[in-house]
Amino acid sequence: MNIEPTDTFLLDEFLPYQLCVAANQVSRSFAERFRRDFGISIAEWRVLAHLSRAVAVSVREIHACVDMDKSKISRAAARLEQAGYVTKRENPGDRRLVELELTATGRALVAELLPVALQFQRDLLRRLGAKGPAVREAMRSMIREAPGAG
């Protein structure tokens, strides 16, 4: 109802900017950690994280779940295959599909990754304090519907 005095605009107080900077910083330190300790990128981490839940998954399913471009997933999967962490096999029932599956090495890597990722999240939540759950809920509500779609 009130009209804010916006004669001076402060970018630091602009929520989309704050959100972008926060996400970039978190993403950067997370990526640096995973790159240094495990030699994988965020895209590869996401693919591995999704594969940890299922036996054989197609690129399409990951694309439907993980908010990454098809091509990004495809290239990440190619790198993971070359590194020996996943295998790619064509689905005999539908030969368009590619079944991605973790190798034994891949499962061992995931077993190392998950605790590190969870610890990272815990550190993040600790710094958020009591606001943690509200932030998570807020992220979800922002993700659901696109802001500019209306």
Added chain:
Amino acid sequence: MNIEPTDTFLLDEFLPYQLCVAANQVSRSFAERFRRDFGISIAEWRVLAHLSRAVAVSVREIHACVDMDKSKISRAAARLEQAGYVTKRENPGDRRLVELELTATGRALVAELLPVALQFQRDLLRRLGAKGPAVREAMRSMIREAPGAG
């Protein structure tokens, strides 16, 4: 104290991922809007937003305030100059510095941009509801100190 049952890892519940997706979606719709209506990118918008507060500003000062790489600012400024929104003049006192300044057209553009940006933020805050202030505070606390620095 409690050990969480982490036998299944859900990427959707992973806060760094949620943060990244939310920021990307917000950023994307914001960028699309500004690109379509005004023909400028987010980098250019940030430079304009900073220039709206000062008369003549160097690349260095923007770099110190706005969390963008020097080169990104430089290129954004070059595009803005070519579009006629800012002027670049070398500082007579220190000829390394470049004084960026809004033209009349640039000021008019900013006067159009700011209400749109503020309305965008209002829409975002409305969808966050009561959690809005907590989210803003949370973003700030994430920005201050790097998460992986400890």
Added chain:
DNA sequence: ACGCACTCGTTGCAGCCGCAACAAGGTTGC
């Protein structure tokens, strides 16, 4: 069986980004 529309994964391409090197300018110590 065949044509047509659709789906899936890969690849080419253009654009953006961060990093580092660089040139030009300034500052300090002697």
Added chain:
DNA sequence: GCAACCTTGTTGCGGCTGCAACGAGTGCGT
């Protein structure tokens, strides 16, 4: 005054990304 060092902004470069086009494969209607 000058040499070594720092600062500022630009540019080249390698890598990544999103988009669109593409080839291969599938399902459907007839």
